[in-house]
Amino acid sequence: MNILVCIKQVPDTKIIKVNPKTNTLDRSSAPAILNPYDAHAVEEAVRLREIHGGKVIVLSMGPPQARNAIRKCVEIGADEGYLISDRRFAGADTLATSYALFKAIEKLQHEQGIDLVLCGKHAIDGDTGQVGPGIARRMEIPPLTNVIKVEEVDLEGGKLKVRRKIENGYELIQSSLPCLLTVEKEINEVAYSPLPNMLRAARYEPTVWTVDDLDDVDIKQLGLKGSPTIVGKMWPPEKSSGAEMIEGEAKEQVEKLLAITLEKRELFGVKGGEK
């Protein structure tokens, strides 16, 4: 079973800090990392390969540095990595991203056959989660989003069963293969990679494709040009009138706060939302 995983390099948003006074981003110290959800997707693909054989191929669209994210996937156990990198891809929104990735997948599908596509639930820099379903639609395969467990893969029958997380629980879904899954972090724990993988990854050079390496690309659908959405204005969120400050020594502050909140003391009687 050949599994293709779409992976993205993102800035580590845990480290990016915003200066609340100036509203400026401090990106200088934020290293680029493999989108954490995508690491779980690669891990899942590697586990499925261990059982069902085949290859794990990772695909990313991004600047040349994204090769490092692909190497990270090789550490986890991916067999091959492809990076599509070209100025003409730049500035893509989710619609244009899914188009570009789809074109590359099409080529890989043609060259080596793809049975399953995996994506992360979302990329932590934008949190949209829109690229996965977009790719599935373009490939005309079913998307199964928010997957927390692959229950069963029946290669011969050409189908699989997964658990999909929904509000307040999960659903068990069956789908024919190929299909596309987007995975949640709960799906697995990314294992500590063995040393031979590390060595292989350090040496690994992903295949880099430009637009010209892909077949029948409609340039108008790529990058900024192919993106229906654009960012209008950006502004710091409205400062409301601001808080009434409770001044004084700690003891005084506590007293004043108690006076305010105990007017609503009935709220503290029983726990809300406890059914």
Added chain:
Amino acid sequence: MNIEEYKDVWVFIEQRDGQIIDVGLELLGAGRDLADKLEVNLCGVLLGHDVKDSASDLFSYGADKVYVIDDPILEKYRTETYMKAVGDLVRKYKPEIFLYGATSNGKDLASAVATEVMTGLTADTTLLDVNLEKRLFEASRPAFGGNIMATILCKKHRPQMATVRPKVMKKPEPEEGREGEIIEEKITLKEEDLRTKVLEIVRDAKKAVNLEEADVIVAAGKGIKDEKGFNMVKELAEVLNATVGASRDVVEAGLCGHDHQVGQTGLTVTPKIYFAIGISGAVQHVVGMQNSDMIIAINNDPEAAIFNAAHYGIVADAFQIVPMLTEEFRKALKGEEAGGVTANV
């Protein structure tokens, strides 16, 4: 694409087990404003099986029309059926704006439909408006990594679509007796042609944490530093019979599970009282709690952004003041406790 042909504001009405869930009604409220400004109709889109009867309820929440497709094939949500059904409706009736709740299924559907009809989609918005001069939908969301809001526009494609966080928009008061038009459509798919099947739905009857319904939330931010600080906050929550919330940084630090996370990628909450302890007030957090009735912020940095969102602010060291608060509340509430209830962690 002739943009002029696209009229009306649509809202996807999500149902679970045949019951309409709140987010669709909230969006009818928000959609009503947009439709009034644009002087067009507000329409609901309701898909499912045996749901037709619920359709008329939507008029009292502001819908002028409801498109209904009632078919056994649509009983349970599946991307392939819903995407096709909604895609057909869009192609036929051409809405100008289309809103979806940012739930698992809402996001899944909106993403698929956007590709199906080739249009733009803005994720997780928290603020909606229209620019009448240019007749453009302005969907805004907290932007990447920062204390910044960004407005996303979709100039040349229709419909202009967005997913909207549940609980961010206010559910309107129903207006009894308000009427509208129901338009029934058919779906052309056959079960045998489908590739997916929902085998089972398992709902956790009792969820461990129920932040969304809590009246009082005591939320911890990275200012509480570590497990010790987190326990201190938990203790206050226990005394107040409150539920424990957290910022993403606290969740990422492993101090509690993701189901405690408040904010853009966590839950949106609207308790009667929200204590924000050691939380800086990044926009991604604030969008998840700004509609609480009373917000009390404790932070040792007088410049912290959280004080802009709060109603009451205390500049103090949490490690000093929280134990004092816990103690004083314990004294003041003695005898009133429901007894034996512990904080949900």
Added chain:
Amino acid sequence: MSEKFDVIVVGAGPAGTSCAYTAAKNGLKVLLIERGEYPGSKNVMGGILYRKQLEEIIPEFWKEAPIERPVVEQRFWFLDKESMITTSYKGLEWAKEPYNNFTVLRAKFDKWFADKAVEQGALLINETVATECIVEDGKVVGVRTDRPDGDVYADVVVLADGVNSLLAKQLGFHKEWKPNEVALTVMEVLKLPSKTINERFNVKDGQGVSVEIFGDATHGILGTGFLYTNKDSVNIGVGTTLSGMMKKKLKPYELLEHVKQHPMIQPYIEGSETQEYLAHLIPEGGFNSVPKLVGNGVIVTGDAAQFVNAIHREGSNMAMSSGKIAAETIVKAKETGDFSEKTLDSYRTEIYDSFIGKDLKKYKDAAHTFEENPQYFQEYVPLMNQAMNTFFTVDGTPKWEKQKKIIAKMTAGRGKIGLAKDMYKAWKAVK
């Protein structure tokens, strides 16, 4: 099935990377193992990078290395509670090529430097801890890592794993450092707009200042503080011997807080925002603490070998030179195929012939002198401040009377002879 390399270098700090760079450049098959998320992610340094030693490895490195500011002024502050005596040298010739030294942020610099080694053909793996040397027949033949299938082999293993060097300790090359052989340094990177830095330190863009701080900064414990200017941040730190800190029952961050709050220092950092907080040991035992440097198939470099000049706060330069010499030694050994202790021993002799050995020897008593005679920091710096105060305060007292008073104060504790002795000892230690 495990792979074999010509050289495995443990630790991608200045020492390890210099070694990997030089070895790879000479055609050896090199593996560089770093435990941090990336080189530099865990490394701490006050931030002065000396030009010469790196230039010998990468000529004109400053044209592309991520340096913060060339240092054009070196200041020394002797603090008392509310006063200080300062001396400084500023030379604008240092603002031009080839410069004198630079401030750097290690997180950026180490990563860049390691990438250079990779460009030369070294293989770098991060997030991997070398847990021990693999020893066969009395020879080091490789290292074991904390990863599954984690053994990897080489003709020579170079230990560049920093001050704690667990690996050298396992080989019995040194014992646990004594508390007076290592200094604990804590520092913070404080964000400040570059304009503010320029104004407060009286420099232009592209010019930096280093400040060494003595006296009240360390609560009288042996040690010093420092303040270095980066592009848009400053590094502030304070280091003292572990033994001193233990004696005074001080926590590292308390000491740093004390420095930051000092009325002479606070105006320089006012309004800044803490970006990073770091704590690290510096080997300060000097010459007398240098461990065994060479064994069969193994060489020790950099901080792991205690190559630090504590008085001048030089370490990264010695680390780089030692890494380079180690690589050159291995390149030569490779020609003969003999990696025994005897062959590799030329590393040791070369180190002792280089500035590393000479400087270490020169200052070999310095640290101990100050450790055993805390009065330098506890008494003389305040006394000097008081003396200046008495001298410069205009209050109508004739100057000669003031001088008398000063001398009386300074000798009150120890007498004239004691004072003279102390001065001589200090001079000998650092001359």
